[in-house]
Amino acid sequence: MPVATLLKVVVPSALAMLLMACGVALRTIHNVQDAPVNVSSPAYDLSDLTKAIRWAGIELGWKMQEEVPGHIVGTFVKGRHVAIVDITYTREEYSINYRGSRYLNYRGDRIHKNYNAWVRYLAVAIDANLITL
Amino acid sequence: MNPKLSKMIIPSALAFLLIACAGGSPVKNVDNAPINASSPDYDLSDVSKAIRRVGIGTGWKMKERAPGNIVGALSWRSHLAVIAITFTLDEYSISYEDSTNLRYDGHSIHRNYNSRIEKLNDAINEQLMAL
Numbered sequence: 067m068p069v070a071t072l073l074k075v076v077v078p079s080a081l082a083m084l085l086m087a088c089g090v091a092l093r094t095i096h097n098v099q100d101a102p103v104n105v106s107s108p109a110y111d112l113s114d115l116t117k118a119i120r121w122a123g124i125e126l127g128w129k130m131q132e133e134v135p136g137h138i139v140g141t142f143v144k145g146r147h148v149a150i151v152d153i154t155y156t157r158e159e160y161s162i163n164y165r166g167s168r169y170l171n172y173r174g175d176r177i178h179k180n181y182n183a184w185v186r187y188l189a190v191a192i193d194a195n196l197i198t199l
Numbered sequence: 200m201n202p203k204l205s206k207m208i209i210p211s212a213l214a215f216l217l218i219a220c221a222g223g224s225p226v227k228n229v230d231n232a233p234i235n236a237s238s239p240d241y242d243l244s245d246v247s248k249a250i251r252r253v254g255i256g257t258g259w260k261m262k263e264r265a266p267g268n269i270v271g272a273l274s275w276r277s278h279l280a281v282i283a284i285t286f287t288l289d290e291y292s293i294s295y296e297d298s299t300n301l302r303y304d305g306h307s308i309h310r311n312y313n314s315r316i317e318k319l320n321d322a323i324n325e326q327l328m329a330l
Contacts (some may be wrong), residue, residue: 107272183277190279190299194272195251197281198260
């Protein structure tokens with residue numbers, strides 16, 4: 067193959083394919099920081115929040131394990147992909163932070179975009195359960 | 200470029216794109232819809248129960264905040280809609296309260312919100328007629 071063809075055609079298309087396969091799917095890890103706990107009535111305690119948060123995850127297919135009061139570990143498995151998050155909460159706020167993952171291209175602060183979507187879906191499901199607590 | 204292409208296909212593709220992406224329409228609320236119950240023997244808690252039953256059937260989370268006032272929430276993918284359903288023995292209303300990722304700007308909202316409100320309203324209507 068002539069070198070010119072290689073440089074002008076093969077290398078750029080190989081690079082483009084590589085980008086499509088790996089590059090564009092990576093995003094900065096999305097964490098939820100101190101989101102307000104909006105509930106419909108003030109008569110609730112931490113264990114009510116635990117139930118509401120766990121149930122939100124369970125409905126979306128997450129495994130939701132209470133470590134201690136105010137701390138749930140959520141695990142989401144899809145095929146060989148695994149996302150693990152720390153959900154910490156008080157009566158006023160909750161946070162969702164990256165804890166670990168498998169087969170999600172985790173590199174420092176970057177991760178596969180599906181991870182971020184799963185965390186976003188979990189957050190709105192938690193909000194829906196809290197507002198109707 | 201072929202003139203046919205530029206005169207017909209491109210404008211219609213653009214129009215299609217606009218229809219597909221614009222998405223925003225005025226927020227749909229239900230104001231004082233009449234309750235047409237089949238029998239007169241019901242009280243406010245029957246209305247409340249009937250509405251909350253609709254929630255269970257349609258995926259809306261519902262909670263009675265006060266007599267005649269239910270908060271409803273629906274999340275799907277990254278979207279969240281929060282509404283108030285207020286009611287008396289004769290009428291009910293459904294009003295927007297809050298949302299996440301539905302492009303709400305004070306008066307217009309993603310059309311998915313409106314279609315979900317319409318579906319909910321149909322289901323509530325049906326349940327209340329069976330009171």
